[in-house]
Amino acid sequence: MLTDDSTSVARQYSLTDPLKVRIQTHERYSERIVDLNLVSEQLMELNGPEDIADVGCGPGRFAQHLAGRGHRGTVIGVDQSAAMLVEASAVPQAGGAMIAWVRGSATGLPVAEDWADWVVARHMLYHVADKGAALAEFCRVARSSGRVLLSTNSERSMQHIHDTVDALAERFSLGRLERLGASFTMENALPLLTRHFAAIEVVTIRDALVIPEPEPVMQYIATLFPSWPAALDLRREMEQWVEAEVAHRFGQMGGLWRDEKLTVFYVCHPAAHHENDCVVVSREW
Numbered sequence: 001m002l003t004d005d006s007t008s009v010a011r012q013y014s015l016t017d018p019l020k021v022r023i024q025t026h027e028r029y030s031e032r033i034v035d036l037n038l039v040s041e042q043l044m045e046l047n048g049p050e051d052i053a054d055v056g057c058g059p060g061r062f063a064q065h066l067a068g069r070g071h072r073g074t075v076i077g078v079d080q081s082a083a084m085l086v087e088a089s090a091v092p093q094a095g096g097a098m099i100a101w102v103r104g105s106a107t108g109l110p111v112a113e114d115w116a117d118w119v120v121a122r123h124m125l126y127h128v129a130d131k132g133a134a135l136a137e138f139c140r141v142a143r144s145s146g147r148v149l150l151s152t153n154s155e156r157s158m159q160h161i162h163d164t165v166d167a168l169a170e171r172f173s174l175g176r177l178e179r180l181g182a183s184f185t186m187e188n189a190l191p192l193l194t195r196h197f198a199a200i201e202v203v204t205i206r207d208a209l210v211i212p213e214p215e216p217v218m219q220y221i222a223t224l225f226p227s228w229p230a231a232l233d234l235r236r237e238m239e240q241w242v243e244a245e246v247a248h249r250f251g252q253m254g255g256l257w258r259d260e261k262l263t264v265f266y267v268c269h270p271a272a273h274h275e276n277d278c279v280v281v282s283r284e285w
């Protein structure tokens, strides 16, 4: 949904509320009960003492989840947004994990070479212009026995919401936003990843947002307003347009907003290798 232009990314994440609203919408209105923090933890097969770099950690939910589950290793949460790190560090820490919050970039991590048992970069690589540099950096930081956990969306996820956002952008001449991080999706990620890793397990989660009233859809769409500088002056008109448009689409859908979504995790094993050597296995969650 967002562009990988660093100014736009900085603007979008200079506030923490928009991301929180989107996460809460997924938590409240997903058809399946799938806790992505728990999925991540299970894919990582953690035993407790692992050192983890969480790149693009946002408000720090994953590190806090691990601490609450008794993780004992060190977790370094890295994000380019100071606001996200302030919010992350304000949460009282549970359990015995050591958590450090550090401002930094995916392409120049403030983490020592060969330090991490796991490098985690969930729903963030689509924001990075030089993805190859970020992946090389993840491999630098991961130990030889370490692994990298990535996640992103399918380009087919949440078509109804994104069609509405495109119509909004057109109506107010705002410039179309990149859909769901189109530069790194389930459909286009593998050719890039196979150049950096020796083995990759692809785990797909099929789900849907099922929303019984217009308000949460309107709020979700409003979280994207900061992506457009012009929206500052047009906010009221845009809100009114979204309210009418969402009500209209709700009517067309028979009073229930249903948006299919696909999330994908990549469990990646770094190693120096030839492209053809990469082994890829896939499964559904």
Ligand SMILES: C[S@@+](CC[C@H](N)C(=O)[O-])C[C@H]1O[C@@H](n2cnc3c(N)ncnc32)[C@H](O)[C@@H]1O
Pocket (backbone or CB within 6 Å): 009, 013, 019, 055, 056, 057, 058, 059, 061, 078, 079, 080, 081, 084, 104, 105, 106, 107, 121, 122, 123, 124, 127, 128
């Ligand atoms: C969609 S949020 C994902 C948050 C978290 N990983 C999660 O799974 O809930 C993307 C996060 O990546 C951060 N980010 C974007 N580009 C970055 C970069 N180049 N380096 C570090 N963090 C970045 C943003 O500030 C934001 O907090």
